[in-house]
Amino acid sequence: MSRFSDQPSPMARPKSFLWTRRIVLTLITAFVAIPVYVMLSSSLKSLQDVQGSFRWIPHSLTVRPYIDIWKTIPLAHYFVNSVIVSVSATVFSVAVAIFAAYAVSRYRFMGRKVFTVTVLSTQMFPGILFLLPLYLIFVNIGNDTGVTLNGSRLGLIITYLTFSLPFSIWMLAGYFDSIPRDLDEAAKVDGCSALGALFRVVVPAAVPGIVAVAVYAFMTAWGEVLFASVMTNESTRTLAVGLREYATENDVYWNQVMAASLVVSVPVVAGFLLLQRYLVAGLTAGAVK
């Protein structure tokens, strides 16, 4: 992963460039960091402190909000729902995508172009386009067969495939393309079947890419709002919908809201930053080509 290896500057930079760099990077840093700071600092404030005019420096620090968030709303329950739905959608998408991406990357067959164009274009369609018909289909399935998909976790997982499957296929195909074809050709010459070559050569070589795709699919599912707001009920609600419950009519416990936001963010941000290099390589292999 030497894509972003440090390179020395080719020549001395003029003063104008250095000053521009300092100023612009400072402004961007402030733009990016201020909301993060607000989230962190407000989550450590007392309720009176967040209910008055905003203060950059908290009056006093308290971890109370982090304890209270679990009692004000069933946050733990929503957390579990989010984990189940996001993990299931991720595992299913990646498993299906590995086979599809291998076929697209290694074989030339009739309908290949139709398939790739379909996958690519559905990735660009708005979620609302699939939400309406899927909702009605689920209602009617429930009506005809008694299988309740609306409000169930399974129903939500299915709707999450609408976005996680296409980009998993697309990104993995890009990743598989970057693995030399000679590797699995050689395995086949040695007597491996095509699937043997896939699982003994291509998949092991693509582990960083597969991890990147999985993390990305998980992140997207974890942050999904539209489907979750329509397809869940009280017992299957995810964090995306559940967090709104802190906003009661009169007083919003902003310190708790910020604490909860931070708690739901830490796992994905940590995962993202740890796997940054792989993710960037994987993302760009699929996106920038």
Added chain:
Amino acid sequence: MTATAPPRRAPEAGPGSGKSAAGRRLGPRLVERLRQGGLPYLLLLPAILAELLIHIVPMVFGIVISFRDLTLFYIRHWQTAPWAAFDNYKAAVEIHQPIGQALLHSFWVSLSYTLLSVSFSWLIGIAAAILLQDTFRGRGILRALFLVPYALPTYAALITWTFMFQQDTGLVNHVLHDQLHITSSKSFWLLGNNSFWAMLIVSVWKSWPFAFLALMAGLQNIPRELYEAAAMDGAGVWQQIRKITMPSLRPVNQVIVLVLFLWTFNDFNTPYVMFGQSPPKQADLISIHIFQSSFVNWNFGSGSAMSVLLLLFLLVVTALYLLVTSRGRSESDV
């Protein structure tokens, strides 16, 4: 799930068994037939079934119901909903009637939101990517920090911004009114005209790191020799950026602009989390407008017709864009 079963057999063939163990298990004739061209389709089978289930069938169904007068009353038996022919479409495009007028308004809001957001996101992205090209102290930290908006769960970021835009307790009014004295009173940011700008700022904050990421990758693909040769010829850093960096980034830029356009135009999360189901008129993006017609007013026929129109618009934009940007460039195959 059963669809994934056959291909799974291969890795279980056993580590030591070596030569085409999977083949032996499947039977020689089947393997022979697979070798002759069935295999790609077998590999694609799970994906094709899933695509049918989640994309193709819903899309066809969406088109079917856009021709029906499907309201809450018929939701359990969509087949009994009266046939509406093109009525839903007519209502959607009649710009002097309430439905059409609201849709057109929402379209203009979405378009201006998208064009502004994509421009700013691209500008910040390219600035950051170019300025972080050199090695200097703190570069790695900045690079990681700049990716945080991209990594944060959308709603967590949006809720934080909503807090910052609160009239009494928010940071924005504190800075503008209490600290810098720019505004004479604490303005409402989540109502009226301001809501559009509030939403735009948040949108740029969330999407510029994507441009940054892709452009950083694009910059890595520019050969160092080009810069070295230019420097030898006496080209300064600004000239190098103009003459080498920008032209080399053209293909990356085209992808970024298209992807950001589609994402932003379809944005649902920003207005929904910031303003709820019924955003102010100035922040009524097309996705939430359709959502509202369908799930708040319970008119699925009308919502579907609007969805189909939205899809047609996006397809035309994409096709035109690809046509314009691929001109003068050798045809690249997917």
